[in-house]
Amino acid sequence: MKKYSRQREAILDVLCSTDTHPTANWVYDRVRETIPNISLGTVYRNLSALSEEGRVISVSVGDGYEHFDGNDSLHAHFYCKKCGKITDVALENDYLAEAIRKNGFTPDSSVYIVRGVCGECNAKEKN
Amino acid sequence: MKKYSRQREAILDVLCSTDTHPTANWVYDRVRETIPNISLGTVYRNLSALSEEGRVISVSVGDGYEHFDGNDSLHAHFYCKKCGKITDVALENDYLAEAIRKNGFTPDSSVYIVRGVCGECNAKEKN
């Protein structure tokens, strides 16, 4: 049976109070402000549990780290290859999950990642 | 300047002649049938280069491995949490890249991943 834990709650809080897409280590640093002796393993274990439950999304953009996202609204992620920034882009309808469903699958969470170069980096390029 | 390499060509061939989503190691094993002394590092380097060029897509489903996909048609990936199988689901329109573009970004490649349980595993569940 799943039990409450102060650590898990704190981790979820940190994730839900940022619009960035932090790594486990970043979350670790933030949670330590509240629970100084929390262990990095605890952060990993809970991020993984929260992700399994679907309360959090795990986003892999290919920079060598797993990123986590507590934003539960429907959105896609734009990853800029130049600056590494991940930006949320809101979506109106979940066309893809719909298409998946039509093909006989039962989806429970989605990660949409688009790679490219962001406007800011494109501008810099022209110098 | 980018130069031709027999190794890179063989790696791309392997990726384009399967509808699975292999890991670097699987590709390595397959390419060794043709080029027995190819190095695993070479496979990694070229997969990464091909992915950078957009000739190949890198798909992270959260099983601890990076998966690669040589299928260049527009599709989403359904990842079954139970059996680990990754299935391609064809898409008609790239709504998401479109939404991204409307937000001022310049996309160049997309990875759409939907997690859930596949029909087969759902059926097994009921026994």
Next chain:
DNA sequence: CCCAAATCAGTAATGATTACTATTTTATTA
């Protein structure tokens, strides 16, 4: 053919993530 840049094979190193264990916390039952 010659040269410089690119790529390679083989091997060593890295570091994000996971596993392990003794201890602490949680929730249930009496």
Next chain:
DNA sequence: TAATAAAATAGTAATCATTACTGATTTGGG
């Protein structure tokens, strides 16, 4: 509220997919 079992934790050690390094080989332009 005390006793108890299951779940979770802190701290540390281990794993292993991926990357970095190096000296040899290949590629392509002049």
